[in-house]
Amino acid sequence: MARRLRSVGLDFVDSAPLRLVFAAEVSAPPDLVYRALAEDVEGWPGWFTQVTAARPLDAGAGREVRLRGGIAFRETIVATDPGERYAYRVDESNAPGLRALLEEWSLTPSGTGTRVQWTFAADGSPLFRFTMRRARGAVGKSFRDAVRNLGRRLSAPSD
Template identity: 30%
Template sequence: MARSYDLEPFELDFFDTAPIRFRIDVNIPVTPARAWAELTRQNTLDWCKPIKSIDFTSPAPYGVGTTRRAVLSPGYLTLNEYFFDWTEDPENTKFHNAFRVESINVPGLRRFGEYTEITPAAVGSRLVWTFALELGPSSRALNAFSNPASTPVFRTIEADTLRHFAHLSPQG
């Protein structure tokens, strides 16, 4: 059985105070509802090269308390995620969620999570995606995703996401 390392919990303010943060802030040419549907479906982010798979491990409908498993390419890192924030309000065009990683299969992280927000833009939607992490005492195994040299990984996720949404129909 694979080893599991528990991470420390945190709240929304961590996305502003984490020692390491990366933010993607882009406009995408689809409606907020369409963008939200893509980012919250089973097997989401299948368009991102650094991600091997993402599977919701809780049944739909998703919300606070939802869990998910992510495997990063090429398959060495597995993260178990817990959504502690989830607002899905199509009537008022409010879409955002946040998860924290509860456990990972390699040592090195103290805290890690993502915050996603979708709002209307002049054309399509604005996607703001914030990654926040804090390294633990034995972080060598995770250096590829957690230091300034990791910028290409996040830029790849951004480019892959822009390419994916550019090929979707605006309404879905």
């Protein structure tokens, strides 16, 4: 059953008790990457393999996301800066021990492509924080794989 999480603002990205930050390069320009993140929510499972389902809610002001293993999130979008940043706060989740979560995707031009930085800012029980710190390598690999898949998706010829 989903639980209501603590509501946090964008400043949580810098103040969260647990912050995991990862970066990777993609050959697509920032505006295309941003559209894939913010406007093609239902397309996330096609490039982020940990995501099994995603759909926009409330005319795009929120999202519902399901992950492998049965974890579910109901989110509110908190920042939409086209070509630069996309961030959302998790309002409800069934993730054990999670108390607050905000994720920010920052996009920076890099040569002919984009540097994508993902910040996972969270608070949770001591066991949750310990587990997430131990899983840092796997979470980072998942992110890098997702960005690589997104790059392939964005560079594929349109039909």
